[in-house]
Ligand code: HEC
Ligand code: HEC
């Protein structure tokens with residue numbers, strides 16, 4: 395019995411440990427530069443790491459590296475708004491499913507509203 399409880403506690407600590415090791419990587423928040431009239435976009439990076447639990451929800455499109463989006467857009471490896479459509483698409487489908495998510499309207503993301 396005690397042994398089972400011990401195992402359960404060890405497992406719980408492991409899960410909690412993995413969770414905290416997982417979130418909180420890279421910048422806590424960032425301001426993604428966008429040229430033109432729409433303006434930069436805020437991204438609460440750590441909040442997303444925590445709530446999504448999946449780096450590849452975004453990093454499937456670009457590596458975990460500052461400036462990666464702009465570099466890949468210049469190299470034409472990412473289309474204009476491709477990353478944006480991924481952000482917005484997720485917010486839209488979660489909202490439709492009745493879950494809390496992020497902005498869908500242009501100037502709820504872009505600063506120059
Ligand atoms: C909601 C989208 C999103 C998720 C989810 C996400 N990231 Fe990021 N991450 C970004 C963006 C955007 C950048 C900046 C890319 C750029 O500057 O072009 C970035 C940059 C980074 C960087 C480079 C340093 C920095 O902060 O600028 C690291 C390291 C990083 N992410 C790690 C992670 C890890 C580890 C996870 C999962 C635990 C994760 N990210 C989940 C969007 C995300
Ligand atoms: C969830 C946040 C979000 C919403 C909502 C959003 N955007 Fe964006 N937008 C971004 C991000 C992030 C980028 C930079 C990455 C990219 O270009 O994919 C961007 C980039 C852009 C660009 C620059 C593309 C380029 O490479 O020249 C334009 C123009 C733009 N958005 C217009 C809009 C318009 C119009 C709307 C409303 C219909 C909108 N955005 C809604 C996040 C958002």
Ligand code: HEC
Pocket residue numbers: 435436437438441442445446451452477478480481482484485488494495496497503
């Ligand atoms: C796979 C789903 C998903 C993707 C991709 C995603 N988000 Fe979100 N976003 C969420 C969820 C869930 C929340 C609400 C919970 C939270 O804050 O983490 C949210 C919340 C937000 C908020 C509101 C935060 C607040 O404090 O009100 C902003 C701003 C935002 N996202 C911007 C972005 C941008 C910019 C991108 C793309 C670079 C992005 N998101 C990509 C799921 C996503």
